[in-house]
Amino acid sequence: MASSSFRTDYNRVAGLGSAREGAGHWWAQRLTAIALIPLSIAFVFLFGSTLGEGREAAIETFGHPLAALTAILFIAVGFSHLQLGLRIVIEDYVHGRKLAFTLLILNVLLCWGLAAVGVFSVARIAFGYAG
Amino acid sequence: MAGPNEGNRPLSPHATIYRWPLNAVMSILHRMTGVGMALGAILVVWWFLALSISPGQFRLADGLMTSLPGDFVMVCLLAALWYHFCNGIRHLIWDTGAGLDEGSVRRSALAGWFGTALLTAGSLALISNGI
Known part of the structure; x- marks a missing residue:
């Protein structure tokens, strides 16, 4: 490593790069994709x-x-994957700073919210509490 | 964008005049089907929520999703899911470093279309008593 590097030793060893999140998003997207292969077949x-x-x-x-x-797994993993994907689409195509931030926040809130409603509804049906 | 010397010079034809490269079509369709399935995710959650609430709510949700326009939307979503499924598997294979040369990419794209058609038709045939 060149002595002219401005990166600290800690920053380098953490391996998280300039965006400070490393390959976390990339890895999560692949992991959920693999899980969705059998889940989507079964759910369809x-x-x-x-x-x-x-x-x-x-x-x-x-x-x-x-x-x-x-x-339940399809809904949970599916919304997780959807949230990761929509985030990239928003980051790539929405250029207004305010709008982009608003959509990024709404994306997380709505995906988690809808996933919770879905999982809760299936559980309610499965436990015999359907109204 | 606006350079100081742009004036009224003619532009050479660019993005709009060329035939879409296969890879660009495959890639943008992957994103479009992904975003489109957000609608499918909402419909699925609504259906489970309605099922868990009351017979009247379920009739509304299930009835709308199995009406003629509802069937059309659901079949489009099914095709979108299988497209995203097949193309997603291409991405997972590429992530291993395999299949990245021009010939392989072309062949796997065609295989992806074939898989999409086959899975859409096959799954429709298996579940079509609802349509």
Whole structure:
């Protein structure tokens, strides 16, 4: 390492680069992508074959623990992946500083909020508390 | 953008005049299908929320998603999911350092389209009692 470097030893050893987050986003996006390969296949068939089949059938399907777990994992991991992806899209295409910051914040809040609503709803159905 | 000497000189034709390169099309479609699936994520959460609340709410959500325009949107979302799925696998393979030469990229792009068509048609056939 050249002696003219302005980076501190700590900064270098932490390996987080100038953006101070290293490969965290990149890694999380790949990890969620890999998890979504089996999850999206399972969820498409579960959800697709239940859609339009009536309320009783839907409650019965997602009352099964494996179906409920698949739906919960798909929603949780899916929204996590969506949030990571939308962040890149906002960073790349929204140039107004105020608008970009507003959208970046809304992205995190809405993705977490919707994921929570989804997971809670599936749990409520699976535990037999559907209204 | 606005240099001091820009004047009224003719510009050489650029971005708009060339045929879209395959890689550019694949890449922008990956982002578009990703952003588009945000709508799908909202619909899925709404469907589970409605199912957990009451029969009336469920009829509204499920009815809208299985109406004629609803079916159209859901099929588009299904195709978007499989496109993003296939192209995402290409990205995961590239992340290992494999398949990055021109011929491989072209072949995997075509394989991605083939996979998208096959998975969309196949999954539709398997779940189509709802349509």
